[in-house]
Amino acid sequence: MSDEALYLQAAEEIKSGKMDPAIAAKAFAKGEGEENKTRAVYMELRVQQLKMEVASQRPMQIALNTREGVRTLTVTVFKSLGYALFVFLIFYTLIRAFFRL
Secondary structure: OOHHHHHHHHHHHHHHOOOOHHHHHHHHHHOOOOHHHHHHHHHHHHHHHHHHHHHHHHHHHHHHHOHHHHHHHHHHHHHHHHHHHHHHHHHHHHHHHHHOO
8 A cells, every 4th residue: 555545544534533533632742732733743643553554464465465375374274273173082082081981
C-alpha cells in the first residue's frame, strides 16, 4: 500500500469524524488544541500506525504467495495436529487400561 493511500485513508477518517480515539487524543495534546495542527499531527500518527499494520501483515502474505511458504505453513499445521493426535492416543490408551475397557 502506498504512502498516498495511507494519507488518503487518514484524511477520510478526519473528514468522516471516525478517527482512532487514542491517536486523536495524542494529536490534540501535541497540536496544543489548534485544529489544523491537530489534524496534521493526527495524519502523521495515523499513517505511522497504518504502516506498522501493513508491515506486520506482509510476512504472512509473502509466505502464502510462495510455494515454499505454503508448504511450511501446511507442515506446521499437520505437525500440530499430529502431536495432538499422539497425546490423545496416549490418554485414550491409559484410560482404557485403567478402566480395562
